Amino acid sequence: MDRIFSAPLRIQLLISLLLCAMSPAASAQDPSPPEDPSEPLEGEDEEEDDKEEGEDGEEDEDEGDEETELIEGEEDYSVDVIGERLTNPGRAKTRVERKDIEIRLPRSAPDALRYEPGVYVQQTAQSQASPYIRGRTGQQTVLLFDEVRLNNSLFRSGPNQYFFTIDSRTIDHIDVMRGSASTRYASDAIAGVINAVPIEPTMDPKEDGLRLTSRGMFRYATADNETGGRVQLDAQYGPRLGFIGGFGYRSIGRLESGGIVYSPRDGSIPEVPRFEDDDRTQLGTGFDEITSDGRFVYRLTPKQRLVLAAYDYRQRDAPRTDKCPPPEAPFNECLKYDEQDRTVVYARAEGDFGEWAKWGRLTLSFQRQHERRTSERPLSFTINGGRDDVNTFGVALQSETRRFKLAPSVEGLLRYGADGYHDRVSSQAWLIFTDLDITRIRSRGQYIEGSTYSWGGAFSEGELLLWEQLVLRAGGRASVIRAQADQDVESGTERVDRTWSALVGNAGVEWWATDWMTLLGNVDQGYRAPNLDDLTSRQQTGPGFQFENANLEPERSMTLESGVQLFSRYLELDAWVYRSTLDQAIARAQRRAEECPPNTTACNSSRSLFQLVNLDGQAVIWGAEGGAKLVLPHGFSLRATVSYAWGDGPNPGDRPDDPNLNFEERVPLSRIPPLNGTVEGLWRSAYGYYVGFGYRWATLQDRLAISDESDARIPFGGTPGFSVFDVRAGYRYDPYFLVSAVFENVTDEAYRYHGSSVNGPARGLILNLEVGY
Amino acid sequence: MNRAANANRRLLSALLGLCLVGAVACGEDDPEATDTSNSTSNSTSNSTSNSTSNGTSNSTSNSTTPDGLTCESACEMLAMCDPIGNECPDVVASGIETDCATECAANPGIILGAVESLGECAEYAPILADRLGAGEMCMFGDCMPAASDYSPGVEDEWPECISDDGQYNQIEMVISSIGRVGAFEEMAPLLWENPNTPTADDFLDARELYAVDEGLDSRVQRREDEHYPKVSDGNGGTLSCRDAGVPEMDPKRCVGPALILPVINDAFQKGAMGEDPEVNAARLEAALLWFFYVSSYKEATTCTGTKKDCDSAWAYYTGGEPRDSGYGLAKELQRSSKWAHERVWDGILAVRCWRDLDSGDEAMDLDTRDRALSQMDKALLYGVSRMIEDRLLAMSVSTGTEREAYWAWLQIMGPVLDRELMERDSAIATSLAAFFASDSVTDEDITAAVQSLRGVFTCP
Structure with missing residues (x-):
């Protein structure tokens, strides 16, 4: 299929975006630039505020004071911070701010997480990326967009691309919480939670007319010839109604890498x-992307607001790199995602609704995830196609009481909520003979047409503050999940009608030991009920053909973690050790051809066959991670992170009959990241200039699971280590102008993140320009 | 081609060929044999007409060769071998004697296989030679495995190894090639074993089986023939057939994309449009058998660096079935020559034995590898030659669409032997190449072709 934008059209679009952004008519106001350039710029003021809050946005001592004020009923509960109220106090977490994104210039939302401790980003395609948190990804992490779940019942067991379907240009910040968290986030929160929070319209309570400001963003990268941009309108009408929205597009070519990553x-x-032929430019890369979004905010009262928002992401012609072409296949065979769309629409009421809902939020959401794939073999005139759609209807209530004084030096509050989601799936597969122009519809798609998946639950968490230095937390959740799918006789697909219920809990302690040190400990349970992908899907995955298991049971995890946080004027440090256990873990077990479902020739013909099973025993992941930030005089800062994870579990294979054959009782878990880390340095002038660097490294990962051994994404014997150095520079003149650049991979390293199909970009330049009024 | 409907006719033609052409094969010094050869076409046609005119609806059990040999009598003779048991293990192991009549009726190859097996029973050979016609026994009476060949369970020059139990011991639990051979078997009743004329939908159904992910099509597209050197880039390096333009540079090496795939695409396309269904079904069968032959050798070769490829070598030949069974190429080959099948099996076991003795990630003992490969390939080539003979003889007693289908099959499979023929006898190779390239052939041409093949492929 042709690219949706021809080169001339791309240029026209760029020019249009530029004109649109620079149009004086776009702004009803004429803000004057600062008269004195030496005055601190607006963004820098914000930055100072950010520093006071701490890098990861956690509540600090100041916030504690604010809570005290709340008790006294003197607070001014500004609606502008309503979105910040949802926190996960006492947990291992970090935040990627908008300003980080502007400096790092990531290629996608997942790419923005590469500098976060405990997070490792795998890429099966240039148009896909899946963040691993503490060694797990896909179904075992929860992805949120503004607290609306992206996870649905079609999420795959391995890495998935769905966090990529968030336009990073619409993100204000991304929160990453590590460790099990099903009490708050329900099913799938085995290893962590990622929440992308979008930008808000600028709201001036004193505005009494129409205010319009616009912004244009333009981007170019040499390694993949990326060109794209976004136009954005930020508007306010009167003191109550605000809007922010925009359109974006990108056209991305084949990605040049530093070269071949050889087997270690x-x-x-x-x-x-x-x-x-250059041994650098990777086949199976490149794609187009169109995004649009709109967000209305209406202030009911100074402490309450309504939000109506819609975000649409459309990706076109995105090849899956490890299947385009597949290993050993002719050069022109390719599996491509012709269409990959996500639409999220939600309405929300949030704010202060009284002392039992001092902060509350009710969200009604609709999400549509659409995929259309074609696997083309031009030499034999065939196209295997498939389309999967899932519509998700959701409702979520979250609330937090005011802080009550229970006794002298004892205060408490309660967080509680309820949520429910319902998925309805449509799935179809077909085969086209292009030489005959004949299409044959298969009896079933990757999933079963009309399948449904529903879940609901309620949670409550209590928090006690003792003697203003010890915080105790505990909570629990009850959930019910139901999966239904019809039988398909022709393909031998069993009917699914399963219901599970789950109870999970958590507890934590936080001791503010000194003014500069906090010690933390948590125990939190996670669970994941099998979803429709586990129960009904048949598909070629990276390691091989995977077929369904309608009899799976939920997997359960428990995370024990302990951390220390140090705060001082110059140093912030956050370090954690953890041990996660996983019972009845769902993992791929190798199967024989005779175990394939009937009438599934693709199964019989595949080199490796897998079925998901509950492991009989306990899988374990333990590790350590942390980050430190050094704030130096004269605008210098230095930040470093390091992460390590080690995981193993029961061997999912059957013990061979022959006792002489080697059989390991426990084997490594799949795609556990190697020891890895980052270093970032930055110097910012008071005049808006900045210069910095980014450095990422990872060691060899040669502890491979059985399924890893057959996974073509992993070089024979493992993935070699790497070290990649970027130089960053830019100039900001808020709010009118921002130019930022990254000279990436200075040493032109050939590197690959473990489990990825795509090698990292070659030495090259990324340029980002933003202009606005 | 409708194999079920043609089984009887093929039995008859095989028996005819066995007696008539076989006599020629050892008759160079025998004027009478030469005379017999000259009467081949007459005998063939007579036989056909007799069978028809006599109204033998069950021609299987009552079919006779001109010298009066029946299937049952052949079985009786085979049973004679039974008392010597261990000395004639192939006959005993094959179970031929237990239900011989039925086997004979269903499969003309059983006769050939039985006779060939008797080649091991040297003392009985003269008796059977008299009854069955001298040709077969001339061919196999002295045909014993080479001293350097691997024979499971027999004293040979090979050290003890995993194959000595006579079974194929898999390296990997999953062998994907089995599924591809399985797809071939699923295609058969739709196309070349369809008792009716295949419809357009039959072709589409078969093509769907062919085109599944990781299925036959995916492997045909990438298949290289390891008999030929890798494609040179002209600078001392090599090129891969999967890259653009390379198959056209060296079609013989890039046999899958350059030679086999176009046949398959064309046959599917024409069949789905209702054009010559029987002919295109036969072309598909032939093209896929060619693919299995090339694949079996290819996988055995690349087993040098990838151990599990030995499994695929076995699977592409047998379809994952045991020695006394078989799908795909093994099934077809057995129909024509049980003896060749046994020898191919031994060859595959030789490859597995080599990889057991040389079990590192990368094989080092290339001499042993080459011995095993040679043994396997020699048997495969012999078997293919017998399949071709079988079809040639069947073609000679067929007419109309059926004959066209046989000829379509032969025009694809015949040239498969070209490389080996060229090495062994370039004159015959040239002659046969011209024969298989002909638009039409006479019975005399067929006889000559069979003679040529038998003259070259004398021993598996």
Whole structure:
């Protein structure tokens, strides 16, 4: 399929965006630039505020004072911070701010997480990326957009691309919470939660007319010839109604890498990815992207507001790199996501609704995830196609009471909520003979047409503050989940009608030991009920063909973690150790051809066959991670992170009959990231200039699961280590102008994140320009 | 081609060929044999007409060769071998004697296989030679495995290894090639074993089986023939057939995309449009059998660096079935030559034995590898030659669409032997190449072709 934008059209669009952004008519006001350039700029003021809040946005001592004020009923509960109220106090977490994104210039929302401790971003395609948190990803992490769940019942067991379907240009910040968290976030919160929070309209309570401001963003990258941009309108009408919205697009070409990443064991060249003749430019990369969004905010009262928002993401012609072409296949065979769309629409009421809902939020949401794939073999005139849609209707209530004084030096509050989501699935598959122009519809798609998946639950968490230095927390959740799918006789698909219920809990302690040190400990349970992907899907995955298991049971996790946080004027440090256990873990077990479902030739013909099973025993992941930030005089700062995870579990294979054959009782868990870390340095002038660097490194990962051994994304013997150095520079003249650049991969390293199909970008330049009024 | 409907006719033609052409094969010094050869076409046609005119609806059980040999009598002779049991293990192991009549009726190859097996029973060979026609026994009477060949359970020059139990011991639990051979078997009743004329939908159904992810199509597209050197880039390096333009540079090496795939695409396309269904079904069968032959050798070769490829070598030949069974190429080959099938099995076990003895990630003992490969390939080539003979003889007693289908099959499979023929006898190779490239052939041409093949492929 042709790219949706031709080159001339792309240029026209760029020019249009530029004109639109620079149009004086776009602004009803004429803000004057600061008369004195030496005056601190608006963004810098914000930055100072950010520093006071702490890097990861946690409540600090000042916030504690604010809470005290709340008790006294003197608070001014500004609606502008309503979105910030949802916190996960006492947990291991970090935040990626908008200003970080503007400096790092990530290629996607997941790419923005590469500098977060405990997070490792795998890429099966240039148009896909899946963040691993503490060694788990996909179904075992919860992805949120403004607290609306992106997770649905079609999320795959391995890495998935769905966090990529968030336009990073609409993100204000991304919160990453590590560790099990099903009490708050329900099913799937085995290893962590990622919440992307969008930008808000600028709201001036004193505005009494129409205010319009616009912004244009333009971007170019050399490694993949990326060109794109966004136009954005920020408007306010009167003191109550605000709007922010925009349109964006990107056209991205094939990604040039630093070269081939060789097998660490024998130096062989991996089958994935395949390259053009230059041995640098990767086949199966490149895509187009269109985004649009709109967000209305209406202030009911100074302490309450309504939000109506819609975000639409459309990706076109995005090849899956490890299947475009597949290993050993002809050069022109390709699996491509012709369409990958996500639409999220939600309405929300939030604010202060009284002392039992001092902060409350009710959200009604609708989400549509759409995929259309084609696997084309031009040499034999065939196209295998598939389409999967899932519509998700959701409702979520979250609330927090005011802080009550229970006894002298004892205060408490309660967080509680209820939520429910309902998925309805449509799925179809077909085969086209292009030489005959004949299409044959298959009896079932990757999933079963008309499948449904519903879940609901309620949670409550209590918090006690003792003697103003010890915080105790505990909570629990009850959930019910139901999965239904019809039988398909022709393909031998069993009917699914399963219901599970789950009870989980958590507890934590936080001791503000000194003014500069906090010690934390948590125990939190996670669970994940099998979803429709586990129960009904048949698909070619990276390691091989995977077929369904309608008899799976939920997996359950428990995270024990302990952390220390240090705060001083110059140093912030956050370090954690953890141990997560996973019972009845759902994992891929190798299968024989005779175990394939009937009438599934694709199963019989696949090199490796897998079925998801509950492991009989306990899987364990333990590790350590942390970050430190050094704030130095004269605008210098330095930040470093390091992460390590180690995981193993029961061998999912059957013990061979022959006792002489080697059989390991426990084997590594799949795609656990290697020891890795980052270093960032930055110097910012008072005049808006900045210069910095980013450095990422990882060691060899050669602890491979059985399924990893057959995964073409992993070089023979493991993924080699790497170190990549970027230089960053830019100039900000708020709110009118921002130019930022990254000279990436200075040493032109050939590198790959473990489990990825795509090698990292070659040495090149990323330029970002923003202009606005 | 409708195999079920044609089974009887093929039995008859095989028996005819066995007696008539076989006599020629060892008759160079025998004027009488030469004379017999000259009467081949007459005998063939007579036989056909006799069978028809006599109204033998069950021609299987009552079919006779001109010298009066029946299937049952062949079985009786085979039973004679039974008392010597261990000395004639193939016959005993094959179970032929237990239900011989039924087997004979269903499969003309059983006769050939039985006779060939008797080649091991040297003392009985003269007796059977008299009864069955001298040709077969001339061919196999002295045909014993080479001293360097691997034979499971027999004293040979090979050290003890995993194959000595006579079974194929898998390296990997999952062998995806089995599924591809399974798809071939699912296609058969739709196309070349369809008792009726295949419809357009039959072709589409078959193509759907062919085109599944990781299925036959995916492997045909990438298949290289390891008999030929890798494609040179002209600078001392090599090129991969999967890259753009390379298949056209060296079609013989890039046999899958350059030679086999176009046949398959064309046959599917024409079949789905209702054009010559029987012919295109036969072309598909032939093209896929060619693919299985090339694949079996290819996988055995690349087993040098990838151990599990030995499994695929076995699977592409047998379809994952045991020695006394078989799908795909093994099934077809057995129909034509049980003896060749046994020898292919031994060859595959030789490959597995080599990889057991040389079990590192990368094989080092290339001499042993080459011995095993040679043994396997020699047997495969012999088997393919017998399949071709079988079809040639069947073609000679067929007419109309059926004959066209046989010829379509032969025009694809015949040239498969070209490389080996060229090495062994370039004159015959040239002659046969011209034969298989002909638009039409006479019975005399067929006889000559069979003679040529038998003259070259004398021993598996």
